[in-house]
Amino acid sequence: MGKIIAFSNQKGGVGKTTTAINLAAYVADAGRKVLLVDFDPQGNATSGYGIEKNTLKRHCYDMLMGDCAATDVIMPTVINNLWIIPTNIDLAAAEVDLVSVPARESALKRALEPVKDQYDYIFIDCPPSLGLLTLNALVASTSVVIPIQSEFFALEGLSQLMNSIKIVKQRLNPALYINGVVLTMYDIRTTMSKQVTEELFKYFGDKIYTVPVPRNIKLVESPSYGIPIVLHAPKCNGALAYGALAKQFLDREETNNG
Numbered sequence: 001m002g003k004i005i006a007f008s009n010q011k012g013g014v015g016k017t018t019t020a021i022n023l024a025a026y027v028a029d030a031g032r033k034v035l036l037v038d039f040d041p042q043g044n045a046t047s048g049y050g051i052e053k054n055t056l057k058r059h060c061y062d063m064l065m066g067d068c069a070a071t072d073v074i075m076p077t078v079i080n081n082l083w084i085i086p087t088n089i090d091l092a093a094a095e096v097d098l099v100s101v102p103a104r105e106s107a108l109k110r111a112l113e114p115v116k117d118q119y120d121y122i123f124i125d126c127p128p129s130l131g132l133l134t135l136n137a138l139v140a141s142t143s144v145v146i147p148i149q150s151e152f153f154a155l156e157g158l159s160q161l162m163n164s165i166k167i168v169k170q171r172l173n174p175a176l177y178i179n180g181v182v183l184t185m186y187d188i189r190t191t192m193s194k195q196v197t198e199e200l201f202k203y204f205g206d207k208i209y210t211v212p213v214p215r216n217i218k219l220v221e222s223p224s225y226g227i228p229i230v231l232h233a234p235k236c237n238g239a240l241a242y243g244a245l246a247k248q249f250l251d252r253e254e255t256n257n258g
Helices: 016-029 044-048 060-064 089-100 104-112 132-140 158-171 191-207 217-225 237-256
Strands: 003-007 034-038 082-085 121-125 143-149 177-184
Touching: 003 016, 003 132, 016 034, 016 044, 016 082, 016 121, 016 143, 016 177, 016 217, 016 237, 034 044, 044 217, 060 089, 060 104, 089 104, 089 132, 104 132, 132 158, 143 158, 177 191, 177 237, 217 237
Parallel strands: 003 121, 003 143, 034 082, 034 121, 143 177
Antiparallel strands: none
16 A cells, blocks of 8 residues: 655745655655655646646646546656656645535545555645645645755744644544654755754654755756756765655655554
8 A cells, every 4th residue: 555645844945846856756766656746736846847737638636626537647757667646726726626525625535545556655745835735635645744944944834834734633634644854955064054953853853864955056957857856967965865865765664664
């Protein structure tokens, strides 16, 4: 049975999509079958894999609203063993359109149910908010990965996210757990990065991944080429970090949690 992992942080610009895109690529490269669900109306994961989001005939919104099956919208990517459910701005309408749907917070879970056993991992790239879309992702997921930028403002709003996860766990998805916290845009030279890291370790302890992702221009560039970092610049610091992160991720999921 495939594990479903939400990549969530309601703060934008923290490297959430970058982490989802590149971790998916490296986990697939390690021989696991991975499905990446672009659940952010901005569609950055979709364009990050070279898919023209504005010309899609069917996409995540159609699947979510029950207008088609997941198998109708799944597309292959440039990475072996990695598929994607693409999206575009139409998904934003789901925040309103789902309100009248029975058990609206479970719409994504229902949509993915028929295909989840076909993959080892399903990664969900959540929108930078705590609305109905993110709620759907948390209800559908086995666990959550929280990418956090190593800067002062990253700590703001963290309690909101943790509270949302707690509420979902209590009321809708008792099995949900935090897989880990990924430190992104890390700069070892700055005191701020070190101080933020210390605060996060106090809060999350061993949930923090020990591989921080550095600030890296190649990571910023690769989505514009429509390919993940493993294809764009496999020897850069950012690529090495995500490669190491994928090994640690698999160790956590397959060794510690069976």
